[in-house]
Amino acid sequence: MNLKRNALYLIVSLWFVGILASLVYMSISSVTAFDPDNQLLRQTSSQEYDLVFAHQLEKQLTNIDNTVLHFVEEGCRCNTTAEEHINSVYELARQNHFKNRTIDINAITFIQQNDYLPIIPSTPAIAVFGDAGKLIYFGPYSAGYSCSVGNGIVESFISSQSNKMPGAAIVADTLGCYCNRT
Template structure:
């Protein structure tokens, strides 16, 4: 009788383990790298024209954030010293956001951008207030100075040259915006 009870307990324990793994995988282990189509109508930037402006579109709790957080902090600090203005969109609450984003002004995504494909992503305006770039930070789940799609855009705009990348097909790590 004792062996049967131990056997049933072991089978129950294994069943719970399998169910837990299945549940965890369904909730948190998803394929976030997916094809996305970015297209944005030119809207007024978060701040008055005069400087290059970057809008971080960020969704708190997104599994894709981890690969971008260190770069976001570094890039924001470096370019802010060069006069670039930064704002954030996406999660209205600052809960779960990196400290660097909590300090930024919140800007609601405009109604014209209702089909924004996901976060983390970015929108960049030139100093005249013209939308120059919309899209992901990089083509993968991680971003650094070497893999960044936006660093060359910001440097080009700071040099006074035009950029127009407001429509693009890409594959990126993105979470749906809430």
Template sequence: MPRSSRTLWIVLLTIACAVALFMAYRWFEARYLRPFDERAAVFSGAELRLPDELAGPGPIRLVHFWDPACPCNVGNQQHLAELIAGYATKGVAFYAVQRPGSKGSLPADLSGLQVLDALPGSEAIPASPAVAIWDQQGQLAYFGPYSEGLTCNSSNSFIEPILEALADGRRVDASNTLAVGCFCDWQAAD
């Protein structure tokens, strides 16, 4: 086979591989990746309630709202695992509520979470990941995101100061918040 013919076949094969890789990437992106960007969300806890079996006086209760398909969970779940490790021994009870209709399970490092089917008023949640914290008297102290921005960790989190204040017996009332961050719509259809 002449050298120019072999070169032509190599070029055509390279182009075919590039097109195949591009098409595979587009298929993966359309099938598995949800679009997300930094956006604003208004969290109003006016209707949010604990289930009857958890309501009333008791430990500080933290409820994690999550959607298995949300790409914003990645950093958030590592931070949540650190919260469980640091505060479960201090008497904070941890729960999780998964977006209705979604499929998936929590990572193994979040095994300290008790899974709830839903909370009264959770149909009004605007976006996730989100968190609700009830104080020792059963009053909603905080409802909103873990932090502001695209990533979440202990250095930019709202949660540690709230848990510390509640553990010290101080009152917190931050059940209505506006935040800009990485969120996925809670009510969005699959």
């Protein structure tokens, strides 16, 4: 009887360890770099990046003054993972008198200007534009696997007086649940 009980404990323990290992593996395999090839990082070394990025988007979307653009891509599983956080950012933007616009990343066509083509390396991504279409923030909503409300990056750029900053904050070097486009 004692041998059967020990065998049962061993089986349950192995089952539990197997489930735990599977969850850890799935979590780790879902975490990726926002800018895996550092293309965005290289582009942002240009002092004109924020101006070109804003100009390119304004050509297609007309008025982007005081607007938060939410970039999504159909079929990206991370949109579902981050849904609660994205919704809270929508509400925060609305409360701070920003317009919200959701943009399917596949519907945007950047026009090449002087060998310069702004990229959006991953989704979900977000861009915050202030007065006169000035880019305040571009990058991911947050970092980490769950992209949850508690580990957000963008909130401070929506709720503060970031319009007064001399340039845009571009976040490219972070890990989280992102669907890479490159």
